[in-house]
Amino acid sequence: MLINKEERLRNTELFVLDMDGTIYLGERVFPDAVEFIKKAKAANKKIIYFTNNASKNTEIYYDKLIKMGFSAERSEILSSGDVTARYLKKHHPGEPVYLVGTPALEQSFATYGIEISEKAKIVVSSFDTTLTYKKLEVACDLIRNGAIFYSTHPDFNCPTENGFIPDSGAICALITASTGKVPKYFGKPYKETADLISELSGIPFNKTAIVGDRLYTDIALGKNNGILSILVLTGETKLEDINDKNAPDFCLQKISEIIPFFA
Numbered sequence: 001m002l003i004n005k006e007e008r009l010r011n012t013e014l015f016v017l018d019m020d021g022t023i024y025l026g027e028r029v030f031p032d033a034v035e036f037i038k039k040a041k042a043a044n045k046k047i048i049y050f051t052n053n054a055s056k057n058t059e060i061y062y063d064k065l066i067k068m069g070f071s072a073e074r075s076e077i078l079s080s081g082d083v084t085a086r087y088l089k090k091h092h093p094g095e096p097v098y099l100v101g102t103p104a105l106e107q108s109f110a111t112y113g114i115e116i117s118e119k120a121k122i123v124v125s126s127f128d129t130t131l132t133y134k135k136l137e138v139a140c141d142l143i144r145n146g147a148i149f150y151s152t153h154p155d156f157n158c159p160t161e162n163g164f165i166p167d168s169g170a171i172c173a174l175i176t177a178s179t180g181k182v183p184k185y186f187g188k189p190y191k192e193t194a195d196l197i198s199e200l201s202g203i204p205f206n207k208t209a210i211v212g213d214r215l216y217t218d219i220a221l222g223k224n225n226g227i228l229s230i231l232v233l234t235g236e237t238k239l240e241d242i243n244d245k246n247a248p249d250f251c252l253q254k255i256s257e258i259i260p261f262f263a
Helices: 005-010 031-042 058-068 080-091 103-111 133-144 168-179 191-201 215-225 255-262
Strands: 014-017 046-051 077-079 098-100 122-125 148-151 157-160 163-166 208-212 228-232 250-252
Touching: 005 228, 005 255, 014 191, 031 046, 031 255, 046 058, 046 191, 058 077, 077 080, 077 191, 080 103, 080 122, 080 148, 080 191, 098 103, 098 133, 122 133, 122 168, 133 168, 148 168, 191 208, 191 215, 208 215, 215 228, 250 255
Parallel strands: 014 046, 014 208, 046 077, 098 122, 122 148, 208 228, 228 250
Antiparallel strands: 157 163
């Protein structure tokens, strides 16, 4: 029996929420997003806050969400850094990595027991707001000499209150230009992310919805994995960016427009 999109949204048990551009922008909270989460939880919906931005760790995001007035638990917060670290633990157990990332991401990797080394045979590049030429030089040398090249997420730009700043994908593009090697990406929209969300939540894809502001990460995660996709126009995407190939299941001006489906 086919279920229409509206009925599927009404039956959704888990909402996977992008953060920057979806429930806040930089340090500016979207008040209707606070209300959405409050009402979603009152309706017994589960929430996972998932961001591709791996420059911060769970503790930093938790503190930010609480200060902004969101209902959040540490166990509800995931990033592309977590997906990457879990992949490394499963497929490269005990192997050190060279990380092009922030101290917060280094701390996150450390909690997973991942060693950081300049002599590693694996390079992981991320959104590094502490990027130096030395880090790029070491990463490129290792990759040219055969190191595996991974990246936490493919986003080219990170939205801020003052516009966009270069993100993980832009840093990887520089490394690729120098080495000729393209990384395996994690985070949204890749299957490893969808599988981890399902594993941790215990909720199948057909009862899950992804809400976000980016077509090529948030919405693509849904389209690639059979998850209901909801685009909000509070961040990066404009209406004119949508076409037949990348169109979401729902396109909303803001996240609170989902609330009537809880009734």
